[in-house]
Amino acid sequence: MKRNRVGFNYAIRGIFTALQTEYNMKIHFVVMFVTLFAGLYFQLSVFEWLFVLIAIGFVLAFELMNTAIELVTNQLFPGQHEDAKRIKDISAASVLIAAVFAAIVGTIIFAPKVINLIS
């Protein structure tokens, strides 16, 4: 039980470390809070919340994993290396895919509500 609690603390520390060191992580957090407030404002249905939360979770989790992969890659390849380039590009692509699909989910859910609000 104690072990689990300590492990949880390490994981939370990992989120803060990524927030401090990764500019993209800060952007993801800002977008997450804006989306959550928008969700509360527009009173999303349970179904809509599920999609929004899954999309946010995927983006944050992939960004954290991408950060870890970058750190490992920097240790494995201190200099310029074609494999380091491939690894980082592919890892970054995983975040991009998650972010693009999250943006699509956000657009499908929020666009009609925003249009309805301003028209």
Ligand SMILES: Nc1ncnc2c1ncn2[C@@H]1O[C@H](COP(=O)(O)OP(=O)(O)OP(=O)(O)O)[C@@H](O)[C@H]1O
């Ligand atoms: N050791 C390396 N050898 C060759 N190319 C590299 C190497 N390190 C990075 N690159 C190239 O530069 C790009 C950016 O690398 P970098 O480590 O700055 O990642 P980043 O995505 O900008 O990280 P961050 O999210 O921390 O800003 C990589 O996607 C890759 O194409």
